[in-house]
Amino acid sequence: MRKIYFRTIKVTALLLAVNYSNISFAQLNLNNLSNLNVGEVHGNFQADAQYYIPDSTIGADPAPEKMLMNGFANIIYTKGKFSAGIRYESYLNARQGFDSRYQGNGIPYRYATYKADELEVTVGNFYQQFGNGFILRSYEDRGLGFDNALDGIRLKYEPVKGIYLTGFTGKQRSFMTQGPGIVRGFDGEIQMNETFKKFADKKLILTLGGSFVSRYQKDEDQTLVLPENVGASAGRFKISRNNFSINGEYATKINDPNAANNYVYKAGEAIFLAANYAKKGFAVSLSASRTDNMNFRSDRTASVNNLLINYTPALNKQHTYNLLSFYPYASQPNGEFQFSSEVNWKIIKRSEHKLDITFNYSGSNDLDTMRLNPSTDSTLQGYKASSYFMGEKVLLRDCYFEVNQKFGKKFKMSVIYAYQEYNNKFLKGASDAGSVTIYSHIAVVDMTYKIKPSRAIRVELQHLATKQDKQNWAYALVEYTINSNWFVAVLDQYNYGNTHKDGNGNYDKRTHYYNVSAGYNKNANRITLSYGKQRAGIFCVGGICRQVPASNGITLSITSSF
Amino acid sequence: MKKIIIGLFALSIFTNTAKAQNTEGRALPSADLKTVEGKTVNSSKFTNDGKPIIISFWATWCKPCKKELDAISENFEEWQKETGVKLIAISIDDSRSSGKVGTDAKSHGWDYEIYIDQNQDFKRAMNVNNVPHTFIINGKGEIVWQHNSYAEGDEDHLYEALKKIAKE
Numbered sequence: 232m233r234k235i236y237f238r239t240i241k242v243t244a245l246l247l248a249v250n251y252s253n254i255s256f257a258q259l260n261l262n263n264l265s266n267l268n269v270g271e272v273h274g275n276f277q278a279d280a281q282y283y284i285p286d287s288t289i290g291a292d293p294a295p296e297k298m299l300m301n302g303f304a305n306i307i308y309t310k311g312k313f314s315a316g317i318r319y320e321s322y323l324n325a326r327q328g329f330d331s332r333y334q335g336n337g338i339p340y341r342y343a344t345y346k347a348d349e350l351e352v353t354v355g356n357f358y359q360q361f362g363n364g365f366i367l368r369s370y371e372d373r374g375l376g377f378d379n380a381l382d383g384i385r386l387k388y389e390p391v392k393g394i395y396l397t398g399f400t401g402k403q404r405s406f407m408t409q410g411p412g413i414v415r416g417f418d419g420e421i422q423m424n425e426t427f428k429k430f431a432d433k434k435l436i437l438t439l440g441g442s443f444v445s446r447y448q449k450d451e452d453q454t455l456v457l458p459e460n461v462g463a464s465a466g467r468f469k470i471s472r473n474n475f476s477i478n479g480e481y482a483t484k485i486n487d488p489n490a491a492n493n494y495v496y497k498a499g500e501a502i503f504l505a506a507n508y509a510k511k512g513f514a515v516s517l518s519a520s521r522t523d524n525m526n527f528r529s530d531r532t533a534s535v536n537n538l539l540i541n542y543t544p545a546l547n548k549q550h551t552y553n554l555l556s557f558y559p560y561a562s563q564p565n566g567e568f569q570f571s572s573e574v575n576w577k578i579i580k581r582s583e584h585k586l587d588i589t590f591n592y593s594g595s596n597d598l599d600t601m602r603l604n605p606s607t608d609s610t611l612q613g614y615k616a617s618s619y620f621m622g623e624k625v626l627l628r629d630c631y632f633e634v635n636q637k638f639g640k641k642f643k644m645s646v647i648y649a650y651q652e653y654n655n656k657f658l659k660g661a662s663d664a665g666s667v668t669i670y671s672h673i674a675v676v677d678m679t680y681k682i683k684p685s686r687a688i689r690v691e692l693q694h695l696a697t698k699q700d701k702q703n704w705a706y707a708l709v710e711y712t713i714n715s716n717w718f719v720a721v722l723d724q725y726n727y728g729n730t731h732k733d734g735n736g737n738y739d740k741r742t743h744y745y746n747v748s749a750g751y752n753k754n755a756n757r758i759t760l761s762y763g764k765q766r767a768g769i770f771c772v773g774g775i776c777r778q779v780p781a782s783n784g785i786t787l788s789i790t791s792s793f
Numbered sequence: 794m795k796k797i798i799i800g801l802f803a804l805s806i807f808t809n810t811a812k813a814q815n816t817e818g819r820a821l822p823s824a825d826l827k828t829v830e831g832k833t834v835n836s837s838k839f840t841n842d843g844k845p846i847i848i849s850f851w852a853t854w855c856k857p858c859k860k861e862l863d864a865i866s867e868n869f870e871e872w873q874k875e876t877g878v879k880l881i882a883i884s885i886d887d888s889r890s891s892g893k894v895g896t897d898a899k900s901h902g903w904d905y906e907i908y909i910d911q912n913q914d915f916k917r918a919m920n921v922n923n924v925p926h927t928f929i930i931n932g933k934g935e936i937v938w939q940h941n942s943y944a945e946g947d948e949d950h951l952y953e954a955l956k957k958i959a960k961e
Contacts, residue, residue, distance in 0.1 A: 271819055275920035305920060309822060314918075346823055360912040363888035370887075370912060387825075395825075395833060422832055438831035469831035474899075476830065478892065505892045514896035544889040549854040573893065575900035582867045587900070685946035712944045755926070755939045792920040792939065 270310030275792040278302035286783040315343040328779035329376040332406035351387040361418045361442040364542035365482035366463040393425025403529045410538040412529030416444035438469045461487040479504040489531035495613030499524040512577040519570040526564045546571040547593040554695040558653040566598040568621035591631040596621035628652040647675040671697035687712045703728025755792035822918035826908040829895035844877035846930040858925040861943040876959035880905040
């Protein structure tokens, strides 16, 4: 007994000693080290923990671990032209809805960068995008569990003002490991007005760019002769003059038989064009794209969101209200024709009665293609385009109208109506006759009332009406901002129109998905605690989607920047 | 017992690091951003002739971000008169919506400098987790204040902080 006490005292003394040295270090750091210029350490931190409660009514499965937690911290050191950083990540185990290949702890991201004025060298991990991303985008979205960072060497060089060159070689991240392929790329961009004195004061602003990316992966296939090096190239431009601007990009990829395109040898192609007009208080934007066989990965056998080298942007409006994004669209790199148009108009500018409207119409179709007869298709092209325009199959239509109005200093309101047509069969593989194509009418009312300068109440009412899939939904949210630090919110999403019946003739799927949450915010720290049910579905942010299972439980989230 | 001691130890380390987490004196990190017209600008070159700068991270799809920028916009002339501030709005829109950044900002009538952080290099360098995230840079180019998220009335707190920083 006594021995244990002694040991405890010893340990305490040791820890205190370490701790005090730590305090003095912290003070030293603040007061002296900044003068000595040994550099600075900064970073951020996020942790999300969920305690799972099984719920058979919504199909929420129990988690054998009961509690799952994902977290990460970025720590960046900078001193003058040098910077280095790491990201520690922890998945114990990955939360439901994240790929289970995210498992354990590690430092999958570390880098060092040196930037002299015109030259920048990075070794280790980096994220890079060329143009709009049609042939290269390595990117992260931690909330969605997406990360295809490159690991290798990257050089950026600006030989003349206005000319930007980037070259790299690396391997891509695949969860806690790396993919088998090697990715190499080069990009050049010239900003004409900066490079040429002649153009310097011209109203016309012109930027041109071109890029090339190639992937090497050994061919180990027994039956097919697969190209080991697959190259993709792209060219782009952007022109603006006064209130107008136009930009476009064209990309091609040589034959690249892979799991995602069913091993066809057809070359890939993508074209994108956008035009904008904007003056103070009024704007119009139009865009269209055609994508054909542009699935490009650093492992030709990879699927879903794993080891993607490129990115084909979806052009439809990005919705954040729950029922507006109930049927989310993800771009179809194998083939799609998209268009989008939007008008923004601020009708009343006086701040107390401000009124603005937004109208958006966007959609997507398949391509006008013809399947080739396998007996005559000796080069395994798979299909060919019958015309350059859209096919007959509608994948998405979204017609959206939004009005924002302020009523005096205290009250403001948004009203939205949208009509959506969603090809559930093509996009999610639905086979059930009642949900092949979903036609839905969605209405949203969002009201904010300011009680005091820092106290406000916000009410969101949403309704989705459809005869397909799970029929009608209603949604209500009340959010109370107590002061600039604290908030509480309650929401319920109710599938009141579900006509599914059990054996006794009772409606058994009219489920409530309720959620209660409270949060604390101060400076760059945020803590939220919530309890409730989450419906199963696809959640998309920033063009990346993931399937989330139904769940029920308590969630704690902490984010901090320092 | 041992667990408690270790727990307290961990806690005190945390509070210590919290003390060290003062952002005072930190210079703006370097990252390449794009103007709406397509020109390249490096974040380390942001200046405002010795007067403060507000840097606000936003996105066209982020409603609270736009609410914050709208709320600031209503009194921005007064803020400028009082402190000489300039506001730099950094959009984290990707190529899905980056084409709409300029049109969106103009139709809102914002008098801000707008840049696009298309692959989030500046967001990473500034350790931003989520948008909106707002910083104040003092006249010496140092990050001295930051705040994550937007609630009604937060613009008043931002203005209070700004006035204090402008006087220093």
